[in-house]
Amino acid sequence: MSKFPVVIIDDLYGALEDTAAVLEELGLFQIKGKFTSVRDAEVYFFKKDEKVYIIFCDIEMPDCSGLDAIKRLRNYCSHFVFVTGFAKEYALDGHKVHVDGLLSKPVEADELLDLVKHLKSKVPTSSTDRDLKPEPTIFLDFVDPKSELHLARKNGPPMRKHPENKRVYEKVPVALAEIAYLKKTGNYIHFYALRPNDQFVLLGVLNKRMMDMDDLLQQDPRFVRMDQSVFINLNYVKKVGLEGVSVGSKFLSVSKSRADELKRRLMMMDISHKL
Template identity: 25%
Template sequence: MKCLIIDDEPLAVDIIEAFTEKIPFLEVVKTFNNALDAFVFLNSNKVDLLFLDIEMPNLTGVEMVKSLQNSEVQVIFTTAYSEYALEGFNLNATDYLLKPIAFPRFLKAVNKAKEKFEAKQENISTQNTVQNNQTTSLPEYIFVKSEYENLKINLSEIVYIQGLKDYIKIYLKNADKAILTLSSFKEILKKLPVNFLRIHRSYIVNVDFINSVQKSKVIIEKQRIPIGETYKEEVFEKLGI
């Protein structure tokens, strides 16, 4: 975690910097003796954690945090004044250390910051994975083999799919007849994006074409397609019903 130490007392800066050197996951990027210079630095540099004194000239630590409220940087206040504790926590500070700071208490505070940092990174990673999966699972078309040729089908034109033992029938918008192809539901589902929903052991529907949903049926272009009992709960949940 990249961090800044901001304190108008040089001795306090030295103590905190010495503490951070004992902790492998902390990297002190820079130290400041006033909050104003640190604020300018943060406008063009990203860090993860601030060790921030409160009583400083020109710009107090509290004023600085209020100016950084849209920032995701964590703050650990370091001060000799306990009366600021409540205000510190109202500003969502990760922790509040009273001077003189003992190393065990310092370690507890930075471990708390580390947990929050790792949780945030994990959340970002999960979101990126979901976005990547959605991106890779949203092709514009698929090819299916029908009789003696491979047909290109635009996914946006698929209304619903019906399973018939070893075959499936793909019903397209404004098409005179369905396309019959040798495939299983398992195989075709791998090719379909998230707007396709299996509602029955024999039916997959394109959610974009659903006109209405009844207790046990989905209405798509005047077609009444059954919802299987084993699929009901998942179907209603995904449709937000």
């Protein structure tokens, strides 16, 4: 009998291996990949261009919650299943994002078998039926070797030669939702994520004009331009001041010509109360 291809995502290595052990013990699954971050799984799917039967995903993870991961990875699987130590607490949230199953940690074999029976009797709904839009993604060049993203990968992404004979990393897909702000410095636009400890991590860079970013982000209500060189993601605004906003612990000023637009967008996002 052919096995079900699956992928497992959990930021805790021990929990990841525990889940994998139960899956292997049943003999019903072919584990295509085990990942400690959503981005690593996303990179895998971009490179392999394949679909698996189930993605088993933790919910509480530092780089991206399972509730966000389902938006980014749903098109790569027939079924998306949450694996969490807080199954009861997340049951309603799972229903809202159309998750196909919810398993408690540690995963039990009989619970897993019941899930498989349920999924086999269920006809996967189309993406239009789910009314679930995948998170837009941008490809970035060069991941800082000292960044959290690079250190999370044991071997790192493969290297390639840059046209200018500079060694850079392979392009990396990054969800727009993860970008806290971006800033043009010299010829490159630098993209930063904000971690829960208020530390910024360089996601990558692009040799682009800010005008190109206008074309990409003008349709996304989360992003607003602060001046000639900076865009911010309004979802990461923690405080609003008279001359700008705080994204994490970093204060970013707004130019006079863009202040009215910032105020309007803050009101649309219901963030203007953070004074």
